[in-house]
Amino acid sequence: MKLIKGIHHVSSLTADARSNYAFYTDVLGMRLVKKTVNQDDPGMYHLFYADRYGSPGTDFTFFEIPMAGRTYRGSQSISSTGLRVKSDEAIYFWKERLEKQQVSVGEPVIRAGRLTLALEDHEGQRIRLFSDRHGAATPAGTAWEHPDIPEDVAIVGLGPSELTVRSLAKTENVLINVLSFIKTGGEQTEEGPMTVYSTASGGNGAEVHVIQSSESKERPGRGSVHHLALRVEDEEELKEWKQAIDDAGYDNSGIVERYYFTSLYFRDSNGILFELATDGPGFDMDEPIEQLGQKLALPPFLEERREEIEQKLKPIKAD
Template sequence: MPPTTPGLHHVTAIAGDPQANADFYVGTLGLRFVKRTVNHDDPQTYHFYFGDYEGSPGTNVTFFPWSERGRDGEFGAGQTRDTAYLIPPDSVDYWTDRLADDGVAVEESERFGDTVLRFSDPDGIGLELVASAERSSAERASGDEPRASDHAADADAVPWPDGPVPDEHQLRGFHSVTLAVREFGPTEEILTDVLGYERVAEDGDRRRYQTPADGAHSILDLVETDAGRGRMGVGTVHHVAFTAESVDELEAWKEAYGERGLSASGPIDRKYFRSLYCREPGGVLFEIATDGPGFDVDESVEDLGSSLVLPEWLEDERAEIEAALPEFEPPSVAGGAR
């Protein structure tokens, strides 16, 4: 049997304007700008990382900002529909007001007993804030009494002491992602038989899966859609990454994919982690990434995101890369929390 992932590692999407992208995720959502580098496969494109204070696995949403040269994507089957962050249960009013103040339209609903605020970023990428009670997904679906769980407001995100959002309301890392597929079966098989997820709840056209870790970042939802296959581009998610403890685990997953007739590429050195990639049968690109070595291999934690950092194999091209990148001013949080 392959290893069981404890849950989500990061989500990578494609943005348009790099300035608008960074200003929103830092200035509006209050995530820290933890890394400014380039796409290793396309060094003339930035790669931005936004997460908690330390850039902990399970908190990072990352972007390739394609700027004006990028084509628009088209949402459809085989894509991530929404990326959800966890917020404390008593932060719903704060976030409703904050998003409204920044001109963001929000739709409030309830799902599996949790309050969900759904909205889009400046490029149309679907986001959610989930105010989760302190109990597991299965318990909420069944109506059982709450129990203590690190799945909720005490998730392991590290607060940003000087961030634009007060500590008590900061995003607590990922709650889940929602993937849209034409039919549940093929994707569900990979989730359960390869990655170790278990189906724990169902509501209409939505199925919920959770890893046995039952903690922060351990949830994934599938929804069926009649839409055609989506097209990658600005405003869409490029891939979803799950967590591995080691390169040895990546090799085990590569073998498990192969046994199901799927081709996986890697492990690949991404400097901050090692990665394995495979497109699952429903069309979503899955990455599995190691916990380390982490973002402090080339910057101190205090200085994360303060400069353009390149992997060693691109340093000789720094002048050409910097000349090709679009103008960008790192977002300021000088005004403090609000």
């Protein structure tokens, strides 16, 4: 069985799709590549921000839950999402830009051997920018145009996801013994001891960073992460991974058709929700590349409910 290829996407929660769209496109300069709905609850938006082509490994997605309360941070959580930039110089560009935009941002620090910059969006979503200077083994995506963000400093994909757990052994068992990651590093951080796990070529697009903490369990809300999705090539590989997850004794969703990709979901014993997702067919199934994200896209099984669904959704700027 082939290795997991890296991170596929990260899905989080927002209470306001319009302000979310403004932050991730206007401030961070990402492209809205798919404006669709939660297929399990079509009354809510599901927004996908990514690189120019909506490439696997670049998607930061959000479910809109207007009544979502605040997040009470803690363990048993996906505590931070990594985003990649091409160089150390880009980190300093973002430090200056985010301060001017009055975004909550820290100081550049070395993390797992790379220069990084921690920030939070307007809802407290925790993000860390990672320089590719020493972490580009897994190819990044292609920058999207933005009038105020030069291409050489733009965000080009997802970096390492950070998990915070009480029992390192439980999550390590899944990463190493089920998903075939390897342990490639570790260090002490302000948040606690951190262990680095890598798959495939490793580097920024193929790492999970796990922090061990005795904090109480996180109570999720707006600004929290719902799940971490990992990349597999196609549905045949996904079926092989399902067998491996079954054999390891983890309950799972079975194969789920998401139209733009095919998925499987399961939780580790710390409650972390993982998804395995195929690289294709991709977001140009129902929109040409140059028009991605410009209209509400619905998978075929929801198309007959379009009028009903559109009446429940508040228009956002991209409409």
